[in-house]
Structure formats: structure tokens, C-alpha cells
Amino acid sequence: MSGFYLNTPSNHSSASLPSNDGTNSDAFNIDNLPYPQPLPRSAFLSPNFSAADYLSTLQNRHQTLSDLRAELRTRSQTLAKELLDLVNNEYQAFLTLGSDLRGGEEKVEEVRVGVLGFVKGVEGVRGVVGGKSGEVEALLEERQRIRGGKEVAKGLVEVHTRIGELEAKLSGGDDAGDSDEDELEEEEEDEGDEIMGVGRLKRLVRDYLGMRQLASSIGNEHPFLAKQESRITKIRDTILLDLGTSLKQAKAGRKQNPGALLALISLYGDMDSPSAAIKILKQSP
Structure with missing residues (x-):
């Protein structure tokens, strides 16, 4: 991250700081600086995400470089854990798929028997229709x-x-x-x-x-x-x-x-x- 600097207390020389004479000590107290908000997850979801471009938007963030690195490391670990949990959950669901399907043989057999009965019924109707069709043709010829x-x-x-x-x-x-x-x-x-x-x-x-x-x-x-x-x-x-x-x-x-x-x-x-x-x-x- 060469050439990038955050507005942190360590970046200012002691000469630039006012004397601690008690007149303006509250205005430059480190404890009075705004506490940095957590990095938003949405900032990393862009398809064209660029680390250099993203860091350039943090110039006004009051946070040390080490704290920022630690926060990014924590965020990476959190995402890795979420990914691992997701894979484990899907794998467990895959392993229990076979056991969830147990007992379905009877249902499948019932459906198969029903389909066979329907096919036989259709064949019977087809035979009746074919016979009637022959009778109709004979009557038309007559x-x-x-x-x-x-x-x-x-x-x-x-x-x-x-x-x-x-x-x-x-x-x-x-x-x-x-x-x-x-x-x-x-x-x-x-x-x-x-x-x-x-x-x-x-x-x-x-x-x-x-x-x-x-x-x-x-x-x-x-x-x-x-x-x-x-x-x-x-x-x-x-x-x-x-x-x-x-x-x-x-x-x-x-x-x-x-x-x-x-x-x-x-x-x-x-x-x-x-x-x-x-x-x-x-x-x-």
C-alpha cells in the first residue's frame, strides 16, 4: 500500500501538534476522534471490485493501517467460515437425501400399478372405438x-x-x-x-x-x-x-x-x- 496514508494520529508530527497548555487539548484529543464504522459487506460484492480503488475511498477513515489490516483479515476469516458452513450444510443435505427417499418404493409401485391400469383402460377404449369405427364404415358403405x-x-x-x-x-x-x-x-x-x-x-x-x-x-x-x-x-x-x-x-x-x-x-x-x-x-x- 505504498503511497496510501490514513488520517491517523501517527501520521502527524509532534511539531504540528499544539502545546499541551490546556487551552485546546480537548479539540485534539485522540479519544475525541470518530470511531470507524465496520467495513460494509456490500462494498466487496461488486463484480469489478478493485482493492486499490476501494482503499482510495478510505482516505478520510480515522483508523490505523494495522487496525484496517486486522479488520480485513477478520472479514476474510468470517467469509471463509461462512463458505465452509454452506458447503457442510449442502453436503449433509446430500448425505441425507438417500435416507429421505426411503419408503418411497411403495408409492412408486402404487403409481406404476395405476399407470398400468390406465394404459389397459385406454387400450380397451381404443379397441371399442376401433370396432365401432369398422361398424360405422360398413354402415356407410351399405x-x-x-x-x-x-x-x-x-x-x-x-x-x-x-x-x-x-x-x-x-x-x-x-x-x-x-x-x-x-x-x-x-x-x-x-x-x-x-x-x-x-x-x-x-x-x-x-x-x-x-x-x-x-x-x-x-x-x-x-x-x-x-x-x-x-x-x-x-x-x-x-x-x-x-x-x-x-x-x-x-x-x-x-x-x-x-x-x-x-x-x-x-x-x-x-x-x-x-x-x-x-x-x-x-x-x-
Whole structure:
């Protein structure tokens, strides 16, 4: 601690002291100096603690250097004892840790048995849920199958109805089966078309193609539709026969009504029988 001096009585020369004549003896009596307070513990807790910087703050401390050294030594011993006591207490707690845990085997076994029971319960619930899930899936599949069968049945009924309507129209019951839309189409036809029945043939072809499309969506291999194939074939042949008759008439009067001839040829294309139309057109008038 070179260069550091405390304000102690030993630092002042005797010459500087006033004579002990009794006039100012009380003011310079050593016993009248303030008693130094203990060094605060907080002063040593700074992370950047520096001994030289700390001692420089003690310049106005009225204490001899030996007393300060003794106080610091005592403080060091106190801290060392506190540290030792802390280590001993922690060590004792560590040694008694095993004995404190004795008797916990039964508790652990109880918890283990409880967990095993819970796991078994969960497995049971999982099995029940899995079984119900399979039942639900089976019921959904059955519902879908029934719904599909219902749609097929409705389609078959519709095909049967359309076949009957076509047979009625081809047998001469056309007027009874025509709708308001068909009547409107008849009003729009000119006189030549009406004589050759082009409008009626258009409706027949349209209804026939709609019936065939509905049957194809169900599946032509269905047993019911397979049994109706003979009726469907007869309807097709009858329509082609009427088309042939009208095409011959239109060919004879093509100069008066060329649009009717083209319309009938187009209907042959819709019936997928253009070769039949070509055959009739090639025949001599």
C-alpha cells in the first residue's frame, strides 16, 4: 500500500501538534476522534471490485493501517467460515437425501400399478372405438350401396317410361304425348316441313337419343336393359323407316324446300346411320 496514508494520529508530527497548555487539548484529543464504522459487506460484492480503488475511498477513515489490516483479515476469516458452513450444510443435505427417499418404493409401485391400469383402460377404449369405427364404415358403405341402387332403380323406371312414350308416339299417339314445347315447335315449322313430318321426326330422334344416353349411364349390361333391347331396337328401326319415307318426299320436292332435305340428312347422322341416307339419295327419283 505504498503511497496510501490514513488520517491517523501517527501520521502527524509532534511539531504540528499544539502545546499541551490546556487551552485546546480537548479539540485534539485522540479519544475525541470518530470511531470507524465496520467495513460494509456490500462494498466487496461488486463484480469489478478493485482493492486499490476501494482503499482510495478510505482516505478520510480515522483508523490505523494495522487496525484496517486486522479488520480485513477478520472479514476474510468470517467469509471463509461462512463458505465452509454452506458447503457442510449442502453436503449433509446430500448425505441425507438417500435416507429421505426411503419408503418411497411403495408409492412408486402404487403409481406404476395405476399407470398400468390406465394404459389397459385406454387400450380397451381404443379397441371399442376401433370396432365401432369398422361398424360405422360398413354402415356407410351399405348406405352408399343402397343410395346407388335407388338411383339405378329410378333410372330404370325412367328408361322404361321413355320407351313406352316412344312406342306410343310411333304407333300414332304422338298428339297425346306432345308437350307445349313440341306444339310451339310445330307452329314454327313451315308448311313443307309439316307435310313431311320433319318436326315430329326431330322430336322422336331427340327422345330416342335421350333414352339411350340414360341407359348408357346406368349400364347397358344391366339385366333389365338387356331385356328391353329388343323394344329399343324396334323403336330405332321404326324411326329410321319414317326418316326414309320423309327423306324420299324431301328429295322429290327439294327445290321447293331444300332445308327439309338437309334437316333429314342431319337426323340420319344423329341416329348414326348416314349410310342409309346416302343409299336413299342414290336411288333414282
